[in-house]
Amino acid sequence: MNQNHADPPLAILAELTHRCPLRCPYCSNPTALVGRSGELSTAEWADVFRQAADMGALQVHMSGGEPAARKDLEKLCQAAVDAGLYINLITSGLMIDGARLDRLAAIGVPHVQLSVQGSDAAMCDAVGGYDGAFAIKQDFARAVVARGISLTLNAVLHRANCHQAGDMITMARDLGAARIEVAHTQYYGWGLLNRDGLLPSRDQLDDVTRIVEQARKDSGADLQIDYVVPDYYAETPKACMAGWGRRFLTISPEGKVLPCHAAETVDHLTFDTVRDKTLSEIWYDSPAFNTYRGTDWMPEPCQSCDLKEVDWGGCRCQALALVGDAGATDPVCSKSGQREKLLDALTDAAVSPKAGPDIWTYRQF
Amino acid sequence: MTTPDTVYRYAPGVMLRHDKLRDAHILNAPEKLIVLDGPGHAIASRIDGAQTVAQIIVALCELTGLPDTQIGPDVTGFIDDLAGKGLIRAVTP
Numbered sequence: 001m002n003q004n005h006a007d008p009p010l011a012i013l014a015e016l017t018h019r020c021p022l023r024c025p026y027c028s029n030p031t032a033l034v035g036r037s038g039e040l041s042t043a044e045w046a047d048v049f050r051q052a053a054d055m056g057a058l059q060v061h062m063s064g065g066e067p068a069a070r071k072d073l074e075k076l077c078q079a080a081v082d083a084g085l086y087i088n089l090i091t092s093g094l095m096i097d098g099a100r101l102d103r104l105a106a107i108g109v110p111h112v113q114l115s116v117q118g119s120d121a122a123m124c125d126a127v128g129g130y131d132g133a134f135a136i137k138q139d140f141a142r143a144v145v146a147r148g149i150s151l152t153l154n155a156v157l158h159r160a161n162c163h164q165a166g167d168m169i170t171m172a173r174d175l176g177a178a179r180i181e182v183a184h185t186q187y188y189g190w191g192l193l194n195r196d197g198l199l200p201s202r203d204q205l206d207d208v209t210r211i212v213e214q215a216r217k218d219s220g221a222d223l224q225i226d227y228v229v230p231d232y233y234a235e236t237p238k239a240c241m242a243g244w245g246r247r248f249l250t251i252s253p254e255g256k257v258l259p260c261h262a263a264e265t266v267d268h269l270t271f272d273t274v275r276d277k278t279l280s281e282i283w284y285d286s287p288a289f290n291t292y293r294g295t296d297w298m299p300e301p302c303q304s305c306d307l308k309e310v311d312w313g314g315c316r317c318q319a320l321a322l323v324g325d326a327g328a329t330d331p332v333c334s335k336s337g338q339r340e341k342l343l344d345a346l347t348d349a350a351v352s353p354k355a356g357p358d359i360w361t362y363r364q365f
Numbered sequence: 366m367t368t369p370d371t372v373y374r375y376a377p378g379v380m381l382r383h384d385k386l387r388d389a390h391i392l393n394a395p396e397k398l399i400v401l402d403g404p405g406h407a408i409a410s411r412i413d414g415a416q417t418v419a420q421i422i423v424a425l426c427e428l429t430g431l432p433d434t435q436i437g438p439d440v441t442g443f444i445d446d447l448a449g450k451g452l453i454r455a456v457t458p
Contacts, residue, residue, distance in 0.1 A: 008386065010398060011398070056384075056386040056387065058384060058391060058393060058398055059393065059398065084382075086380065086393040088395060088396060110377070110378040110379075110380065110393075110395070111378040111394075111395040111396075113395070113396070148377050149377060149378065150376065150377040150378025150379075150394075150395045152395055152396065178376060178377065178378070178395065178451055179395060179396070179451070221448055221449050221450070221451045222451070223451075224450065224451045226396075
């Protein structure tokens with residue numbers, strides 16, 4: 001593939017920092033975390049936002065780690081607004097007090113996505129490894145809605161908390177959220193490390209699906225419910241990132257430009273940083289973006305599959321993690337011939353349904 | 366439920382903007398981007414917390430020269446879709 005096949009990015013994920021007060025065992029950050037001293041400066045991020053907007057990006061997801069762990073979050077949001085980007089602020093809610101939220105509202109942050117780890121303090125605090133997190137998050141959610149900022153709750157589900165899915169949806173409604181993402185853990189980074197203590201059983205998954213479907217009928221348009229299943233139970237792979245290098249890019253705290261937040265696991269690729277090259281050069285011309293862009297790279301059975309421009313071959317990181325080859329068909333696909341790699345994990349989930357702090361490796365530097 | 370007298374406004378976090386690069390009107394919303402076509406923008410730009418659905422239909426009829434028997438269902442369908450996605454909300458009279 002060459003640059004003629006690439007459209008401009010629609011949105012960028014800015015991982016401002018890996019620092020975070022929470023220690024969730026399914027964190028999507030890489031297991032090798034970047035410390036504060038390696039992070040891009042305020043001016044470097046501002047330049048990235050201008051470059052992204054000039055290329056055609058319309059939205060920025062301010063994420064991390066906890067983006068508010070950066071003392072300059074307000075300056076970064078102002079820079080993104082000045083560049084013309086729509087901001088989705090993705091946060092734990094633990095480091096933004098009322099005064100800080102006032103400043104973010106005044107800057108024009110239109111949307112906040114707040115993570116929730118459970119429907120009660122016992123679950124929420126245990127999963128995040130932070131005593132008192134639940135109460136702070138509740139207050140933060142109300143403060144967001146009170147300022148006229150759109151609120152999404154991001155409820156991450158796994159074996160230990162998926163029985164609380166219905167209560168988390170009720171909580172979203174009570175807090176005045178416009179959206180909730182009921183999202184099963186994805187198995188990358190820390191989530192993959194802890195997979196055998198997180199993956200729900202088939203019965204658990206089916207229960208959550210029933211709850212979500214009923215809640216959608218009950219809520220109507222007042223609460224939008226997005227539902228993300230663990231793709232281990234699917235027959236066809238997810239269109240990961242809507243295709244490698246097609247719509248989205250991620251920038252790591254140290255400025256590496258990635259096709260997705262887990263792409264650094266694909267260690268035969270070299271990822272350029274915004275300190276060395278422009279965003280445009282990296283997006284259109286770098287081998288890292290072009291290697292799996294489009295469909296030319298695809299092996300069989302993808303190459304002759306009618307769905308190749310629907311799922312784009314699934315997820316490169318998952319193919320590498322489970323099959324050992326980032327250029328293989330995603331083993332989720334029933335045509336991949338490699339589904340046994342998933343079935344082993346599913347069998348383990350069914351026969352050893354342990355979960356909880358005793359068996360999780362919490363995220364740490 | 367949309368009636369001719371319903372007045373809609375955008376939900377918090379939903380913003381209409383023009384994208385110069387793509388020469389397209391965009392609805393920016395939480396974790397969502399909708400690229401509007403010409404008629405879509407003509408409707409979306411009239412959702413302002415003041416105009417009723419009936420008034421928007423009249424405006425679209427004038428704009429296109431088409432009768433409201435043809436325009437009405439299209440406008441109502443488009444508005445119902447935005448409402449169903451939670452992007453617009455009825456203003457309580």
